[in-house]
Amino acid sequence: MSARLPIKDTIGMALGALSSNRLRSALTMLGIVIGNASVITLVGVGKGAQNLAEGQLSTLGANVLFVVPGNNDTRRRGIETPKTLVLEDANAILEQVPSVGRVAPQITLSETVRARDLSATATVSGITPEFLAVRRFDMAQGRFFSDADLQGARNVAVLGPDLAARLLPGGYPIGKEVRIRNQSFQVVGIMASKGAFLGQNQDDAAYVPLSTMVSRLSGRDPTFGTSLSFVSVEAKDEKSVSAAKFQISNLLRLRHKILREDDFAVRSQKDALSIVGTITGGLTLMLGAIGAISLLVGGIGIMNIMLVSVSERTQEIGLRKAVGARSNDVLLQFLVEALVVSSLGGLVGSLIGLGAVLAVAALTPLPAAIGLASVASTVALSGSIGLFFGVVPARRAAQLDPIVALRRL
Incomplete structure (x- = not known):
């Protein structure tokens, strides 16, 4: 062998x-x-x-919630954003939900922004002074909106750095004019760079006071009122996120008299990450x-x-x-x-x-x-x-x- x-x-x-x-x-x-x-x-x-x-999602903060109009099915089927979330809902959330610290309602449109002979299509958002703190944005130049700007519906604008570079190249942009829908806006500030968020460049955007957006650009619907694109909500702390989500949902169901399917959605950073x-x-x-x-x-x-x-x-x-x-x-x-x-x-x-x-x-x-x-x-x-x-x-x-x-x- x-x-x-x-x-x-x-x-x-x-x-x-x-x-x-x-x-x-x-x-x-x-x-x-x-x-x-x-x-x-x-x-x-x-x-x-x-x-x-x-x-990108982590930059939102762990205690930020987003309230959006329409449920997943209606948003998937609809061509336009459902008009089921109004400014009064945002005010009610701030006043009646104990686990919420700050609320930043927002209306977003796609508009052509012009400065002299230059123009660019950009996202134009109507926001409130709370936007900076809730969404964790910073200013690079100038100032942000004040309560007086909001209450007086002043024609002032804050630009993202990319949009400012495209429309107002060279020189100091603060104090210069841009036009949106034939309305003249004075540039009072430039945002610090924030980068893209889920494919959308946040630096190529213009921001105006929410009251100015309603009175000059978007208008107020006679049936629905001041329809919002979404509401950013800051819970008091990270431990309050679940409670805030539950309380906001219950409040909106009562306000909208919902018996079956919700006409809104409340999403947290954790949901988005999932x-x-x-x-x-x-x-x-x-x-x-x-x-x-x-x-x-x-x-x-x-x-x-x-x-x-x-x-x-x-x-x-x-x-x-x-x-x-x-x-x-x-x-x-x-x-x-x-x-x-x-x-x-x-x-x-x-x-x-x-x-x-x-x-x-x-x-x-x-x-x-x-x-x-x-x-x-x-x-x-x-x-x-x-x-x-x-x-x-x-x-x-x-x-x-x-x-x-x-x-x-």
Whole structure:
């Protein structure tokens, strides 16, 4: 009975076989390299999208709630925003909900803003002085609206930095005039940069007092009153968020005389993070699955090339078995070859994928990132795929009859 070949010798023979056919080994490895690089890159991009959305939501503050008109179904079906939230609702929330600290009602329109011979389409929002504190905005130049501006419905405006740069390039913008719907507004302040929020550039916007918005731009509906786009609500502290959400919902149900389905929605930062996490998590999973298909194709390539290799090395296998090698030794050698090709390909592909993730993070606003655990899992997966698809060629090599193989010499 022949002795088992030491594992060290088996590994040495496997590496020798791979090095003697370097071009074939490299081409076999290429599918795994592409698959691993795809998985790492796509998962990193998906994670970056999740980080970006979560980062933007975190700037809202943990104790901020948004009250929006219409429920999810009506907002999804409707072309226009439902007019089910009015200024009186915002005032009632401030006065009657004990867990609420500040309330900032808002009306938002898309308008053309002009300054001399320059114009730009931007978001124009009618807001109150509480907006700065509730939404955590800061001023870069000038001042924000005062209670006197709100009560007097003055034609004053605060611009986002991007809009100010487009309409009032160079010089000092404070005190200059812009026009919205043929109404002249004096620029009294410039917001500090806030960045994008869920795809909308908050720096490319104009802000006017809410009373001015109603009297000069949006108007007051004779049926509904002063309809709001949404209301930003600041709970007294983070622990009061759940209570505030419950109390606001009950108050609006009473005010709107709702018996069945709500005509409003109250959303917290936690709710938004949950929704965004679900969406971006699904996106990351889908991108990872697309990359995994490349890994699967690479594994099929390993099996195909190794079947060819078995066919070409029939004489070598027959000679080894004739001088005492056991079937398990031959099986192990081909499995080692498959494992080395797939693992090395996985390592190279992962390095390429990490480089791509770093490039995306450096060259785009997307904070693409991926953890070492994900990289290690991908390399381990590629090695497992190599072993799985290497079994069939290895078994075929191990089952060769040495007498039949030697006849081909």
